[in-house]
Amino acid sequence: MAVERYALGLNDRVTIAGVRYRPAGREGKANLLRQVVDDAVVETALSPLTDEEYARLREAKRIRIEEGYFSHAYQLLRDRADGGDLSDLHDLTDAELRDIAWKVEWCVRFRHAWKGIAGRASRLNKTPKDISNFIAAEKHAMLQWYVDTFGTTRPPGRREAGGSRKTFDYPGATTLLGWLNMLDAGDDRPGVLRRQYHKCGNREQLDPRARGIVDKHVRAFASAARPKVTDIHLRIAADLKLLNDRLSPAERVSVSERTVRRRIAKLPPILVDLAHLGHKRALLKYAPVGNGLVSLDGLTKLERMDRVEMDDWEMDLFAVLQNKHVRATLGANAKAEERRLRKNRVAVRCTVTVAIDVVTKCVVGLQVTPFAPSAAGSKSALRSIVVDKGPLVALAGAKSDWPMTARPTEIATDGGPAFQGDFHSTLGRLDIEHRLPGPDPRQRGTIESFFRNIKRLCRLYTGQSFSNVVERGEYRSEELASLLAEDVYLHLVRFIVDDYHHTSHAGLNGKRPYQAWHQAENNLAPPPDHFKRMLSFGLAVPNRFLAADGVTYLNSQYVHPLMGKLRGLVGGKPLVIVTDPDDMGTILVRVPSEFREQFPGDGSYLPFECQDLHDLTLAEVLQENREARRFARQERLAGYPFKLNALHDLMKEAEAARRRAGVPSDVISEEQFNRLVKAVERRGLVAVSKQAAPSGPPAPAGYGPGNLGTSVAAPPGRLPPAAVTRVVPGAEELLRPSDMDDEDGL
Structure with a gap:
């Protein structure tokens, strides 16, 4: 006996033996299911439910189906239909069902106005003028109904006659009249309003004799040679000429360039880009970022500050670095650039380290430096997450506030050296889990997509570096740099606080990050106190x-x-x-x-x-120490950006302003710092220790170099010892001759 075929709706909730599932379509003779817990999908694996199994479970009363459970729009349409047939809506997604509910609500409201019921004072006619007046008076109330009902807004509409685009897709008079007529003809079944794009147009207009020629050359558009549409049309015309030479004038075939363009437009974009851009660039274009995680453990919904993603990015903007202390640490390349420009300045591309909350999309940490990415810079960005950023906002001149201060549950980074060493140890001291999702940027989709916003800031200034030399062309980025590097940090702070946090975000269904932060109801872990921060940073x-x-x-x-x-x-x-x-x-x-x-x-x-x-500060304690300056010079020559003066990289030189803003200055690593401490204290011990008095008779006046005999410490022909021993009361140490010099270092 044939088994009854039953197709589950995409928004149904299926319960089998107490376990709940959500359908994911149908394949062959089976419905595909995904398990859900608290209405959230917890398994990506698909479980098939064959028609035979469904029939057996239904007969045993072990399966329950709640139609449209996961779609609020479906439930509204079911109430409107009052028990009517909704079988033609089962295969639609929630977004498609919301579109139908939008159309039905328009029709219901117009019918009330047409009949003068439901509080409508006057009756309308089905004329273009009355319908247009109704739409103009009702469109904003309809949009508010949609937002209140579904928690999201409508997409932008088409361009109107004047050239401006509709702020949302409210219908025109003709469109609304068409919806009304469709409902009347379909006995008020909502399914008659579903989109019918698959029935649009006559798909057999192209002469069958030319179809093979057209398809062959249109497919050749996806070629590394990057042919133009006109090239494809000319090749088709050449082959059609050979065909037409064998036909009578009345039977000859022609294909317009417009037809060729339409068929080329139907080629899969990834196919065209694979041929035109290459495998690597096509991969980056079509797999850039993901939507991030929705749960840390697969069961509990992700809340505010449960997951913070961090990454660094080299800005697409050259900035002018005038701080002489910082310029001295940038090495030979920066000095060569300074000589080339013949000015007392050098252009650099700053590294921005950003921390962003996955749930609210708010930036919670920031650091900017003219140096390459490092663990020290990442630590400074981490520190900004747990300190009050109010003074910094005031210093930047921002009008809004930056209240995003708390201790995250986990921080996700890539496996680069900037997020290892001191950075990883600091997370451990703060009791924050360090997550390494791997090299795939889609696993850190929130932070990867944020850097597109900083590019918008870069485009405001001259000196853009652009993404490649072809796009850059003859644009002289370094010479046109106008923004001072010392000001980049403050400009970026104001951009984030006053612009980004108050701009609608697609990942928040149109809400602003600032709004999402304040609407979140979960309790935040308090930031560490002063001593905890001191222990951590x-x-x-x-x-x-x-x-x-x-x-x-x-x-x-x-x-x-x-x-x-x-x-x-x-x-x-x-x-x-x-x-x-x-x-x-x-x-x-x-x-x-x-x-x-x-x-x-x-x-x-x-x-x-x-x-x-x-x-x-450490800077003020060490700035007059000659040994400290000597050590800084050695670190610079070794290629380490050791910033001994400890000024913030991109702040003005006013140390008082830096302190008021709470900008961290610990941009050195513990390893570098401890080597410096040893050198400084060793010198200090030698300087304050009492020297041993000379002993023995003085040498005769005639004696000099070469007259004191042969050293017994090394046989003739051997190199002299590499170090000499100096004994001072209470201390013995081995000093190399270079340490005994009286150079002033820097």
Whole structure:
């Protein structure tokens, strides 16, 4: 016996033995199902439900089908139909059902006005004038009904006679009259209003004798030679001439260029782009980004700040770098560019590191630097997520606010070096999960798509770099650079706060990111307090010792009321301290785990203070140190952008403004910093130590180089020792001759 065929609707909810599914179409003799939990799809795998299985489950009463459950539009249409036949709507998506509900609502409202019922004061006629007046009076109320009902807006309409485009697709008088007539002829079944594009046009206009010739040459349009439409038409005309030579004048065949253009337009765009652009560019064009995740665990819906995506991007804009301290760290290429321009300036492309919340599309972290991507720059962007950005907004002159401050649940990045090392360790200290989705940018679709917005900002200024040299042409990007690099950061802050956050976002169904942030109802994890931020973003310095006068650090003494107790417990054991480059007045000293119970209420760290260094930055402490300048020069020659002066890369040189704005200056790594600390303190120890008095009789006056005999330290013919030993009271160290020089470094 033949089994009854039953096609499930795309918006039905199917329950089998307590497990719920959503149909995903039909293939052969089976309906395809996806499992859902809390109405959210949790499985991408398709489970087939054959007609035989459906019949068996229905007979056993183990299957329940709720028609149109996942479509609010279907439920509205079912209520309008009042039990009528909706079988011709089962294969439509929710978007297509919303279109039909939109048309039905227009018809229902006009019928009320036509009959003078439902609160309508006067009756209308089915004339073009009355229908046009009705549409003009009702269109805004209809749009508000649609937004309130479905939570989204209508797409833009067609261009009107004056050339301007309709703000949304409200119908014209003729269109609305056509909908009314279709409902009248179809016994008010909503299905008569579904689109019938597949029936449009006469598809047999082309002469069958010419179809093979046309199809062959139209397919050749997808060629690496990139032929023009006129070339294809001429090739078709040449082959048709051979055909027409064998036919009588009355039977000859012709094909217009317009017909050729229409058929070329029907070629799959990916096929044409594969031939014209190549495999790599076609792949980037058709697989750029995805929509991001909707759940972290597959069960719980993603909420605000549950997932933040971070990435860096080199701006498509050259900016003028005038800060002499920063220019000195950019290396030989920048100096050569400066000489080429013959001006006291150099043009650079800044690196922007952005953090964006996946759910609300709000930018929650930002960092801009003229250097290449680095873990230090990523740490600064991470720090901006958890600090108050109000002072920075005021400094940038933005009119709106930037309240997006919280501790994310997880941060997703790529596997590049800028998001490893110090950055990864900092996430661990903040109790934030680090997610590495892989190299596929579609797995970080939110952040990848955001950089298109920054390109819009770049286009406002001269000096664009463009995406390639062909597009750039003869445009002299470096010489036309006009925006100061010191101002890029503030301009970008204002663009994000006043423009991007208040622009409708397609990923939010037309809502603004700022609006989505404030409408979210989930509770946010509070940002870390001052000491937690210091532990996370400060610089750890190992092998510090607690003496009777406190902890010595950069030749300064740090003290704490309980340091005597701590010294009595740890003795001469080395300790680890944490410093804050923005305020050198306080350091945190880690208490060994076995002694922490002796300091109840103080946690794992004790804050040691140095009153003389309060409110001083690392830059101000080190800027007069000759050894620090020497170290900076060595780092620069080694290719490391070690920014010892610690000014923010793209802020004006006013350090007070930087502090008021809360802009972080810790743009150095712990490894670089600890090497510097060793060099500075070693020099400081030598400088303050008492030198040993000379001993032995003085050398005769006639003695000089070459008269003191042969060294017994190295046999003749061997190189001299690479280092000499200097002994000072209380310290012994091995110094290379280069360290003994009196150069001023930078």
